[in-house]
Amino acid sequence: MNISLAAEPLxxxxxxxxxxxxxxxxxxxxxxxxxxxxxxxKLSLVPRGIQNVVETIFEALLGLMxxxxxxxxxxxxxxxxxVTLFLFVILxxxxxxxxxxxxxxxxxxxxxxxVLVPFIRAASADLNMTLALAxxxxxxxxxxxxxxxxxxxxxxxxxxxPLKEPYFIGTFVGILELISELSRLLSYSFxxxxxxxxxxxxxTVMLFLAPYLVPLPFLMLEIFVGFVQALVFSILTLVxxxxxxxxxxxx
Amino acid sequence: xxxxxxQLGVDWKLLIAQIINFLVLLAVLYKFLYKPVISLMNxxxxxxxxxxxxxxxxxxNLQETEARKEEILAQARTEAQDIxxxxxxxxxxxxxxxxxxxxxxxxxxxxxxQQEIDAKKSLAIQEAKNDIADLVVASVKxxxxxxxxxxxxxxxxxxxxxxxxxxxx
Numbered sequence: 001m002n003i004s005l006a007a008e009p010l011x012x013x014x015x016x017x018x019x020x021x022x023x024x025x026x027x028x029x030x031x032x033x034x035x036x037x038x039x040x041x042k043l044s045l046v047p048r049g050i051q052n053v054v055e056t057i058f059e060a061l062l063g064l065m066x067x068x069x070x071x072x073x074x075x076x077x078x079x080x081x082x083v084t085l086f087l088f089v090i091l092x093x094x095x096x097x098x099x100x101x102x103x104x105x106x107x108x109x110x111x112x113x114x115v116l117v118p119f120i121r122a123a124s125a126d127l128n129m130t131l132a133l134a135x136x137x138x139x140x141x142x143x144x145x146x147x148x149x150x151x152x153x154x155x156x157x158x159x160x161x162p163l164k165e166p167y168f169i170g171t172f173v174g175i176l177e178l179i180s181e182l183s184r185l186l187s188y189s190f191x192x193x194x195x196x197x198x199x200x201x202x203x204t205v206m207l208f209l210a211p212y213l214v215p216l217p218f219l220m221l222e223i224f225v226g227f228v229q230a231l232v233f234s235i236l237t238l239v240x241x242x243x244x245x246x247x248x249x250x251x
Numbered sequence: 252x253x254x255x256x257x258q259l260g261v262d263w264k265l266l267i268a269q270i271i272n273f274l275v276l277l278a279v280l281y282k283f284l285y286k287p288v289i290s291l292m293n294x295x296x297x298x299x300x301x302x303x304x305x306x307x308x309x310x311x312n313l314q315e316t317e318a319r320k321e322e323i324l325a326q327a328r329t330e331a332q333d334i335x336x337x338x339x340x341x342x343x344x345x346x347x348x349x350x351x352x353x354x355x356x357x358x359x360x361x362x363x364x365q366q367e368i369d370a371k372k373s374l375a376i377q378e379a380k381n382d383i384a385d386l387v388v389a390s391v392k393x394x395x396x397x398x399x400x401x402x403x404x405x406x407x408x409x410x411x412x413x414x415x416x417x418x419x420x
Contacts, residue, residue: 004260005258005259006258006259006261006262007260007265016268017264019265022272029275029276033280033283036284039283040283040284043287043291045295051288054284054288059292076289080277080280081277083285084273084276084280087280088273088276127260128260128261128268129269131266131269132266132269132270132272133269133273
């Protein structure tokens with residue numbers, strides 16, 4: 001049994017390490033793109049088949065987003081980033097639950113030890129992936145904030161002159177806001193990584209301890225955790241986007 | 252810091268690969284899924300809204316037309332009634348007039364006839380009188396056998412006639 005905090009490279013393309021997590025995220029990308037094309041091809045004003053499913057899901061998601069933004073136009077504006085985050089994260093989480101996770105792989109020499117490198121590792125059980133999404137999320141929030149209320153007003157949320165009321169308190173709060181903005185990088189990435197990685201370890205350990213039936217409830221739990229984490233990631237992004245686009249109340 | 256990140260498996264190459272991965276996914280899904288599906292949903296809801304509005308308009312138009320039809324019908328009915336009343340009154344008036352004229356004519360005719368009858372009667376009586384006088388003279392001549400004085404004769408006859416007239420009357 002090998003537990004590695006970092007995703008293990010399966011092979012190298014030149015100096016570029018192709019890890020099992022990266023491989024899985026490519027598979028997720030591929031699947032979603034195929035679904036996208038399939039829906040696009042069959043799109044018609046009178047919905048049929050898969051289009052119905054997609055529209056129902058979109059409608060439900062838009063409704064959920066409306067409850068946060070209180071504005072259908074803004075919901076549609078935020079829709080692509082939020083929904084892509086959700087779909088990518090949930091599939092990345094669930095991919096790690098497929099049979100073969102942590103068991104089927106290549107025997108490789110790593111750090112002087114001969115260990116099993118599994119083919120499947122949840123894409124979100126790799127800090128590179130979660131950090132990448134966190135960076136995208138935080139950057140998108142800043143972009144939407146600046147685009148909606150203007151650079152000057154948006155920067156005014158963080159950089160407050162100490163000469164104006166409430167003097168240094170305002171400045172200090174601004175700096176705190178800036179830090180909280182940056183700390184989201186860590187909270188986003190470690191929350192998702194921690195949950196999914198812990199789930200993987202839990203399942204692997206359970207599988208080694210009791211191969212039959214016992215891991216089943218944990219598998220169910222991990223399916224739920226995967227959904228909740230995807231929801232948390234996307235809804236938090238949505239909430240922060242909404243907050244960034246609201247002008248600071250004048251004191 | 253670098254040591255920590257390496258320990259956690261953060262590799263800038265992989266990080267960039269994952270970022271590009273996600274951006275590609277976002278772009279593809281935006282172009283092929285979100286944009287067309289949402290625009291389609293908007294299009295459909297607009298379409299339905301328009302159709303509903305149109306239906307409402309048609310309904311309104313129908314009601315208006317119905318009301319106008321009703322109005323025109325009512326107007327036509329009152330007009331027809333007016334015309335009918337007028338015609339009836341006219342007919343009655345003309346009937347009365349005709350009747351009156353006929354009556355007048357009849358009474359005129361009757362008067363004329365009466366007058367003619369009276370005239371003819373008196374003429375007949377006159378003639379009869381003359382005839383009777385002649386007859387009387389002749390018969391008296393025959394009876395008496397001799398001619399009296401013409402003057403006396405006539406006087407006598409007239410007296411007789413007057414007597415007979417009195418008794419005849």
